[in-house]
Amino acid sequence: MVAAQPPVRPAWHAAEPDSAFVRLWLGFATARVCIGVALLLLLVIVKTLGSQPGVSGWLLGMCATYLLAALAVRLLVRPPRPGHAFDPQWVSSIGVDLLVFAALQLLQVGGIYYAPLFAVPVLMAAVLGSTVLALGTAAGAALLLLAEAWVLTLQVPGDLTQRFLQAGLTGIGFFALAFLAHQLALRLAREEEAGRASRRAATMQVQVNQLVIDTLTDGVLVVDPDGRVHAANPAARDLLFAPPAAPLQLDAEPAWEPLVEMARRTFAGGEAQMADIAIQRPGEAARQMYARTCLTAPQEPGGDSLCVVFLHDLREMEARLRTEKLAAMGRMSTAVAHEIRNPLAAISQANELLAEDLEQPAHRQLSAMVKQNAQRLQQIVEEILDVARVQHQAVNLSTPTLALDADVRGHCDDWIGQHRSAGRVQLALAAPGSAVWFEPDHLRRVLVNLLDNALRYASQREDAIQVATEGGEAPTLVVWSDGPGLDPAVEWHLFEPFFSSESRSSGLGLYICRQLCERHGASIGYRRGPAPAGDRRNGNAFFVAFRTAPPATATVAFARMAA
Known part of the structure; x- marks a missing residue:
């Protein structure tokens, strides 16, 4: 049986500093400050003009306190971790908004209708909070509006149905607003997590590509039509006698003229170029290399392509060819040594037998020369065969030290x-x-x-x-x-x-x-x-x-x- 996997938490449970939800929280906090300023100025104007009664000093103090509290939250409080259903910071923002807006709506200060202000805490709870907090905030706003309609009915008898209907419709609108905003926030969270995963994958791929390019023994240059080098791996800088980290311009060095000409032909004809070139600077030995170019696709419609130049050090290529030749020569030498060993042994034995019957010094000298050169050939044969033995002989791992x-x-x-x-x-x-x-x-x-x-x-x-x-x-x-x-x-x-x-x-x-x-x-x-x-x-x-x-x-x- 396959073990049950834990549920995937929304990406906004771990909001990062550059997260969209952090920017939304800062936007809501700024909006609360603006609402506090607008309410205070509006009530001060109404009280100054005296057009509407009921604007008392404690109401102005309440609005001023709300403004200071909103400003403190904006400046001093760090953005909370989104998605929480309840914590002290939500109480200090959403709860305070509901109480202040409910008090203003209940008292009808200045004859102003304050019910639309409830949209701010409802939206804040729906976007930054959980589903429970969003619907709970909408329910709280709806209940406060129904309570305000009931209190007004007790104070001023009138059309009870109209007042409760207006409060109920407004509450339903808050529920719909909370639900839709919360669904959009969930979608934003999924998109943000997908974008973050794609960015991590792209960053990892770029790092891997850069690591591969940097460790290549062949040089790689990326050149634009102006001759400016956008990227160069360490092998290319070494082949071109270029400093490790300085920006490169191909036409800045006369020694790099062959590369400039190859890149120019590549851009002009749109076809890959291949050539053997030599890079030589004053006081340095010339470096022979095989250069190959190709064009990349334009990064955007109508944009310029880039020329990628591959540089192969001919010394390395010759070394690889020499190694392959040596390997082939070794195999051939082993086969030849096997064939030579038996005739050589026969020659040595015949020479020993012949030396027993030789009496003249000149003949003995010639026999000694044959023996000496036969021993030399025997040593060469044994050394060649030793190479084969070393390559194929298994080492006894149980050998004691x-x-x-x-x-x-x-x-x-x-x-x-x-x-x-x-x-x-x-x-x-x-x-x-x-x-x-x-x-x-x-x-x-x-x-x-x-x-x-x-x-x-x-x-x-x-x-x-x-x-x-x-x-x-x-x-x-x-x-x-x-x-x-x-x-x-x-x-x-x-x-x-x-x-x-x-x-x-x-x-x-x-x-x-x-x-x-x-x-x-x-x-x-x-x-x-x-x-x-x-x-x-x-x-x-x-x-x-x-x-x-x-x-x-x-x-x-x-x-x-x-x-």
């Missing part, structure tokens, strides 16, 4: 023994109690790759290579070498596959390190800085920041990565 210092020391000792570099490598392990979540074999591969890379560029000093660890919430491994600094172009693509500054390298070592780190929730990076041992030499430092526990979403992340 390993002791960082102990594993790093063991792997470094093995590497030092293989490369006979005991004097060139210095260990500074300062995380004895740190346990990290990492496959031991994967950690060995990362550390060996970083040490091989450091050995390739380090000097011959005894402490040219330093391996350090640091504890804390995110334990860190640092492999530092005193080699020369990297070129900015090399540093930018350092961890990309098949990128290397050497012709004899496959460019896959650092890429494999990054893949292994990402699969374990760790991060790898590069910085140029001083040695971990504390001396002032600058060098190249590769650092790995580990996780101390497997991420909660590791299963999903690795499943996606394997797919």
Whole structure:
């Protein structure tokens, strides 16, 4: 069964400062002040002229008191929450109106008919109050008029039927007025709530659109026929060398002339324009970009359209194309490596067998060259296949955490023994109690790759290579070498596959390190800085920041990565 939903309350139960009902309340309060002024002036004039008896001082005082009370309500009282059936503020306004107008009508002061004044409290109750308050106020006004007719009949005998009929018809008119005004108020409340909901939806949509446009990597400009830019996202300002928040005028910068010409052709022909353009300012490198324009529909009949300019940085497009090419090259290289591995093994084995029967030094030298290049090819093949293994090998989430210092020391000792570099490598392990979540074999591969890379560029000093660890919430491994600094172009693509500054390298070592780190929730990076041992030499430092526990979403992340 579906649970019963609570009834929807009218929108005016929570009147806002800009609500139409607040403005109506202020209008009624102002009308009461005007009525008080008119009554006081009218009675003063009648008393001054002396044309009608019965205007006493206490009546003038009552009208003056009513005026002051109405003025105080208008100036000092805040608008109440509409829709209430009864509260002290309604008594201080509607109740006072009924009593004052009834007293004036009963006494017939100055021979004036005051019954139409009852329309003010009836309307106020019908528009701002509930149904009960509206009908109750109309009933009160009708009863007061009937009571006034009965009192007049007792004082001055006459046509009883005519007086009661007049009072009854007036009361019926008040009932009809209250009912119709209340229905109109309900409709206004529904329309106001619908308008408020539409405004909230429109505001939310505008905010979402603005957020999407601001986060786009492509530039977006909105230009009018005069060249004034109505909107520009941060990417467009960056591409145009424009300040972050200053207003833009396309024809104000000579460097933006290609965009001005494209916008002019778009407005003139009404068709989209596409072109490759270059934006260059003095002292800045030219930025190549692909620009595309289109016209919006006019905002009103006969109005002007706006030109939307989309700017695509060709560097980003080339980077995406390069990434796609690298991915395709990786798939092809893996397939080729599988095919090369078996013939290469046969060549190496045949060379070993042939080397056993060679006696001449020249022949042995040639056999050694074959062996050396075969080993190089074997290493390249293994690195290419490592990329495929890293991308498809599942990580064992139940792998226990390993002791960082102990594993790093063991792997470094093995590497030092293989490369006979005991004097060139210095260990500074300062995380004895740190346990990290990492496959031991994967950690060995990362550390060996970083040490091989450091050995390739380090000097011959005894402490040219330093391996350090640091504890804390995110334990860190640092492999530092005193080699020369990297070129900015090399540093930018350092961890990309098949990128290397050497012709004899496959460019896959650092890429494999990054893949292994990402699969374990760790991060790898590069910085140029001083040695971990504390001396002032600058060098190249590769650092790995580990996780101390497997991420909660590791299963999903690795499943996606394997797919």
